[in-house]
Amino acid sequence: MIRFEKVSFHHPNGQMALNDVNLEISPGEITAIVGENGAGKTTLVRHINGLLKPSEGEVSVLGMNTRKVSIAKLSKSVGIVFQNPDHQLFSDTVSNEILFGLTNFHFGETASKERLEWALEQFDLKDYRERSPMMLSGGEKKRLCIACILAWEPQIIILDEPTVGQDYFQKERIREMLLEQRDAGKIVIIVSHDIEFLWPLQPKLIAMSSGSIIAHGGASEILSRDDIIQRSKLITPQLLELWKKVPLDGPPASDVKEAAERISNLSVWV
Amino acid sequence: MGLRSAKTVIEVRNYSFKYASSEKEILRDLNLKFHEREITILIGPTGCGKSTLLKSLIGLIPHMYAGSWSGSVMVDGMSIKDCKISDLALKVGYVFQNPENQIFMFSVERDTAFGLENLGMERTQIRDRVDWAMALMGITNLARKPPHELSDGQKQRAAIAGILAMKPRVLILDEPTSLLDPHTALELIRLIQDLRDQLGITVIMVEHRLDLIARVADRLLVMDNGMIVEDGTPREVFAKDNSSLRNIGIPTITRLYQALNSLGPKGDVPLTVDEVADLIRQKQKKKRSVSA
Structure with a gap:
């Protein structure tokens, strides 16, 4: 469980970046944080692994008060993939990059080797194991960052803009991986603008604007509200928009397959 | 195939390229024409050769990257191989995926002037061009701001202004919307359309967000494994039954x-x-x- 109680955060220059944030996130859920550039999304997630401490209020992560435990201790439980992979990669080879976390968290030689192979396989990085991370494309670097985090199996996984630079096939892979993590009882948090990527995951949504949470709830409910769409600078997912535009029964379909089946079965169909 | 009858601005003929560090050809016998006023989206899976093709259109290949190549790339009738990069910069402008890799001066206007200053252009002419480019991109009010204080959307506009100031005939953009929220991304896409309409420039973009952008493209080029596997209007391409299309974001x-x-x-x-x-x-x- 992650809990924010009356959390505010001011930058050293006095600028308010989070304003009275109250929040609970439970295991076995995917939560997506949306909002315009500069709304406070990244500031919020950096409070979860203790990189930032609240100016006021408390953040508790898996029962630990982030003010009272070290970032090193929190990192074991909270894996965060930054928006810009260049801020996170520093080893000489792809393999060593993945091994870095495993070694630091004392996985032991056999277990480390096993997790390394798993991560290389999962993220299509096997051919690059001896290559320098700096020589990878933007999309491959991002995948490597995700692989590094998942290798040590943190309880909480936070991904900041995971789909940037990924082609459709890789996006599908990331989506499947997130669902697996959710089903394994992990807390999964995604910061993303990519609404077509998020919609089929049907996440809990947190919409932010100017450092405040303006809505928190189911994806359908929140994205149906025009005021939220406007304030968060989003656009409506295409399937939801279709359900709003034509009289189709029931709640909007979450993916193309379901939509096609339900539209084909309509009683008014020729 | 987009604006087939319009004048050809770039012609790629029997073009192949292999990086010195690689065994495999990354581009294989490409034959392509890009036309005046055409908005082309280039799409394909990671590693298919998109970025290499872009680098070949702006002259970074062969001038900056080691490798072997055959065939030719002509921009506005000039062979890229025989051109200086500084001459090419006046014909073809390139906007990086991350604007932070491109804007680095102390203010937006100094940044917009950077390319022109390097070409040794006269001061009054630079002033005119900079004012014109900033007005086009709607960032005149940000002229004195340091780039690091801009929002991501504003940074992207500043990066494009610096390129437009050179008045290129072709504008090449690598995933220009990837860092932007959908609303700001749509604004940028409309702006690119306006630029085409007002200036008649040719636009070539790598872009994965087809949900946003397919409707404004004249032409979609699908790459796979170093080759062009589909070429047509988005509607024509999406009507095809080609397995390569499964990996792009229809x-x-x-x-x-x-x-x-x-x-x-x-x-x-x-x-x-x-x-x-x-x-x-x-x-x-x-x-x-x-x-x-």
């Missing part, structure tokens, strides 16, 4: 249309929710009139 609504496969005649593939909504309504009406 818009959700277009995929729904394909899955239904009974909404309209082949070839008229819809790109927007409104088009699919209309098709469903028509079907519903037809059914009602049949049952009445």
